[in-house]
Amino acid sequence: MRPPRYFFMQDTALTPSEEYSPKSGQKNQPWYLTIHDLMPYRVHDILLVSSPYDAFTLEEDGRLTESIFTKYSELNLSSAPRITHVSTGARAMELLDTRRFDLVVTMVRIADTDVSAFGRKVKERFQIPVVLLMLSEADLKNIPGGVDPKAVDRVWVWTGDARMLFSIIKLVEDERNVEHDTKSAGVRVIIIVEDAVRRYSSFLSHIYSELINQSESLIAEGVNDLHRLMRMQTRPKILLATNYEEAVTCYRKFHDYVLAVISDVRFPRDEEEDALAGFELVKMIRAEDPELPILLQSAEPENANKAAELGVHFADKNSTSLLKQIQRFVTESLGFGDFVFRLPDRTEVARVRDMYELEEALKWVPAASLEYHATRNHFSLWLLARSMFSLADLLRPQKVEALGGIEGVRQYLLRLLKDARIKEQEGVITDFATRKHTPESDFVRLRKGSIGGKARGLAFVSSLLTRQDLANKFSGFGIKTPRSIVIGTEEFEHFIRVNALPDLVHQKIDDNTILQRCLGGRLSDAVMWDLRRAIAGMRGPIAVRSSSLLEDAQLQPFAGIYATYMLPNNHPDPEVRFDELCKAVKAVYASTYSEDARAYMSGTPYSLEEERMAVVIQEMVGRSYGDCFYPAISGVALSYNYYPIGNQKAEEGIVLAALGLGQMIVQGGTALQFSPSHPQILPQFGSTQDVLRYSQSRFYALDLTKQMVHFGEGSGASLKLFDLERSLKDGSLALSGSVYSREDDLIRDNLSLSGSLVVTFNNVLKWEAIPLAPALKELLWRLREGLGYAVEIEFAVDMGDWGKRAPANHEGYEGWEPQQPCLYILQVRPQAMQVLEGVVEPENFPDESIVCRSDRSLGHGVIEGLRDIVYVKRTDLESNETPAVAEQVGLINAKLTEDKIPYLLVGPGRWGSSDSRLGIPVKWAQIANAKVIVETNFKDREVEPSQGAHFFHNVTSFGLGYLTLSNIDRRATSSKRRCDLKWLDSLEPHYETPEVKHIRLAQPLRVYLDGKRGVATILKPGTF
Secondary structure, three states, X not given: OOOOOOOOOOOOOOOHHHOOOHHHOOOOOOHHHHHOOOOOOOOOEEEEEOOHHHHHHHXXXXXXXXXXXXXXXXXXXXXXXXXXXXXXHHHHHHHHHHOOOOEEEEOOOOOOOXXXXXXXXHHHHHOOOEEEEEOOHHHXXXXXXXXXXXXXXXXXXXXXXXXXXXXXXXXXXXXXHHHHHHHHHOOOEEEEEOOOHHHHHHHHHHHHHHHHHHHXXXXXXXXXXXXXXXXXXXXXXXXXXXXXXHHHHHHHHOHXXXXXXXXXXXXXXXXXXXXXXXXXXXXXXXXXXXXXXXXXXXXXXXXXXXXXXXXXXXXXXXXXXXXXXHHHHHHHHOOOOOEEEEOOOXXXXXXXXXXXXXXXXXXXXXXXXXXXHHOOOHHHHXXXXXXXXXXXXXXXOOOOHHHOOHHHHHHHHHHHHHHHHHHHHOOOOEEOOOOOOOOOOOEEEEOOOOOHHHHHHHHHHHHHHHHOOOOOOEOOEEEEOOOEEEEOHHHHHHHHHHOOOHHHOOOOOOHHHHHHHHHOOOOOHHHHHHHHHHHHHOXXXXXXXXXXXXXXXXXXXXXXXXXXXXXXXXXOOHHHHHHHHHHHHHHHHHHOOOHHHHHHHHOXXXXXXXXXXXXXXEEOOOEEEOOEEEXXXXXXXXXXXXXXXXXXXXXXXXXXXXXXXXXXXXOOOOOEEEEOOEOOOOOOOOOHHHHHHHOOOEEEEEEOOOOOOOHHHOOOOOEEEEEXXXXXXXXXXXXXXXXXXXXXXXXXXXXXXXXXEEEOOHHHHOOOOOOHHHHHHHHHHHHHHHHOOOEEEEEEEEOOOOOOOOOOOOOOXXXXXXXXXXXXXXXXXXXXXXXXXXXXXXXXXXHHHEEEEEOOEEOOEEEXXXXXXXXXXXXXXXXXXXXXXXXXXXHHHHHHHHOOOOEEEEEEOOOOOOOOOOOOOOOHHHOOOEEEEEEEOOOOOOOOOOOOOHHHHHHHHOOOEEEXXXXXXXXXXXXXXXXXXXHHHHOOOOEEOOOEEEEEEEEEEEEEEXXXXXXXXXXXXXXX
């Protein structure tokens, strides 16, 4: 029976019987994850027991300690073992009682005991391997009765080569790990058959060095550093047999994993030396596996003819080129080195170094060469050497006839290699290489250094989708991450240093000056060279996003602080498009030192000098509709709902969804809120009039008429707002839109009817046109478990060809298959959570003592000493007035920040919203010193608090007091929310602008925040 198609890494939560069960969720583990737990037994500490003279001989003859350390370092192996020497058996037993050792190496001369007695005692008490190392074969004469096989695992003869100790260690590890590693990851086995101690002592030293050197030569094929290091873990295991019976046992036990056999010809069989034992072993193997590579070694040259008759390789032990013959066998017969395409007459027609070049060569090599190799299992053998075990096992049993002839073989091979290449890069950050870069590289890294928080979160999602098989969990609805390119922080450091910009950290320079200085800088030639080629496959609009070291951290997420630029990427001149991309990267760098970033950083334990910026370049999700581009749905999903209503539970999470680009949500605009566990319940819409009043009426799209971006206008420079009529015309409103019928005061989910267009997402949430709510519920749960804390997801939905039908009998539509809708995860970050330490004692305060009270609040604790209030005087502000109010608040905040004075901020609507109709559109730097924020109601409208906005996220992460008076549930009212605006109006201003009053009280306020119950009270001075 051949090994299973997939080799899975066993989850610690699974029982052994579940190891390969598809139900265990391991079926789609990437190959590199299966080898995380290989070689569980490692030799870290060695106890050497010998006379002082023998130990001195080893050290001086082979510079043992230095050589073993050097050997491990040269081969990029884990830390070299530590060797502890003792000269008596008694002292050895004392150390074994008090310290853990993985291997005991003993020599013939031990002062107070003999080798066999000592070995038996060690194995009986500690069950660890014991190896006897002799300085010469003559030492065996000094062991009365010979070596007891129950006392010593192996006997070696010292040759003066320090590589021998390395081989001793590796053989012990291989024999202990072989069963685990073959079963858990399909690692291959080489069986060595040799009974002469001196021969295998020398031979194994050479074969181990050759195997590890060859394995090391393959690590360049890894897609990143982790892949390259892991490939070293999968080198073949070596098993040593010293007689015929041991050799047969090894072959039978590991038959499905045997890569090759290297055997002597003369060795014991049935306890008698047999001059033909090697030939009998070959016959037995050939009866079961005619293609297995076998090398026979013999000191008797006449055996070469018999080996040739059996169709196996032969090496003369007396030859001065023996080591070269072995090296050639390992390189060519075991699949190491280049794959050399040959014709049947052995003429070379092509030579390839790796799987990428193999795939390219297969497209054109002559059919005769292809047939020559395919019928001899050369492809599967070569793939085995590259740790592609499951691929090799798929390929090996295939027959030319069954695949439709040799051209069928060619197509089958190309398909297998392409699928493997795609699979290898799923959920993986691939280091960019121009020669190997293909459109299937979904997540590519340029330059070294950190990829930053945003890219790290995205990479984790990509990995999770692959490992837990979530991409296709919902029929007809895919889940993906966008194709992304990440420029590591090393380029940022180079950019700042080479362009003489370090002074940006220390000087307070306005944002536009910083931007212009960065735009005038030059990216490195290396990153521009690679970026130009990596970006070639991205044909449509792209988003250039920040991903700093500190961004998306658990406690200070820096949400929305740094820049994102969306580029149409549609200029007819490719050089202009590339120049726009480079400018966007530099503009993101500039945002590292912006006023908002400085203000935010001042409230964290970090300094601006510590920050480093990586950049993520993503394909945008959506469709082009003439002069604009946008997705059918965008949104933010949070695993914790701060304002659960009715039968909703906080831990079930909340989703905010909108038509068009997500700018509408993250900037605090109008969005529809629903619980992914109760998607059909929309408490914000208590009546049809509420739908008309509070549903989304406009949407953001990328303006494709702006082929070049004015970066000085900020992140929204390339965006444009459209009315819903535009989405109806585009056909994108089908998933989200409904119609309000004035005749019967009802919402109709039929866009062909006349009436007012509204965004309800009824087609998705009520009629389940796509399984968006179940998919988000599943993702929130999986990511919450994966990250270990509450999460926030930004997503977008491409509707694909949903709702479309191919025209009947239309030329060009034969075999047409609609593209399925797809949910794209754009970002995942920790959701800022409240710290609820300590108890805030509830108290009953008379109404006249209260400034504000709310049962919809965030923050926890008692805040005292607030004597300053920044208060927006009017509640009847129109949308064209609120931007000016934001500027006035910013001026007062700047002065209070300079004086280091915290304050209470009070005003109508949603603070930080980019939609001026919903509240005061302040940036973070304009309210950075506020300690408590109150959102009151507008005179003629209520605005529900937005949990998905960047502003809200940062308020929460800083632990600010946050009180909202709006009524999120339109079907309920609350008497627990009030604010004494008359009292605020009556106070004399310390400073005043047309719309804003700065009040300085003689006595401080007191603020009670009970985050456990969501209740907050602000008391007037002198009432407590």
